Amino acid sequence: MALAVGSQTRSSVLPDVPTTEEAGYKGSAYNFWIGMFAPAGTPPALIDRSTRRLPAALASPEVKDRLGALGADASPTSPSDLDKTVARGAQRTPYGGLRHQISRSQRSSHAHDVLWL
Numbered sequence: 001m002a003l004a005v006g007s008q009t010r011s012s013v014l015p016d017v018p019t020t021e022e023a024g025y026k027g028s029a030y031n032f033w034i035g036m037f038a039p040a041g042t043p044p045a046l047i048d049r050s051t052r053r054l055p056a057a058l059a060s061p062e063v064k065d066r067l068g069a070l071g072a073d074a075s076p077t078s079p080s081d082l083d084k085t086v087a088r089g090a091q092r093t094p095y096g097g098l099r100h101q102i103s104r105s106q107r108s109s110h111a112h113d114v115l116w117l
Helices: 044-059 061-069 079-091
Strands: 100-104 112-116
Touching: 044 061
Parallel strands: none
Antiparallel strands: 100 112
């Protein structure tokens, strides 16, 4: 029996289970996320093509079933939204000396080298 899910919205796998926020634990929502990154210097056309095709791939029955078996829901975003998510996560890290640096390629504003120090 599940008591609550930690995401900001109810899970499609457990639609009758409230979120931790709905259960009264304000500020407890957390979304586990996975990002798709490319090396700095990746041609912008390749990034754009991948960004356009990803939602259809994530909406396919095979992928939805696989993610559902893991209790996950896909919610694709834009490369700029992923940039913001990474930056927010780096600011909230519990490790005092850990810093996050993203260097951008001059050829593509959304190609990353991610370096954790």
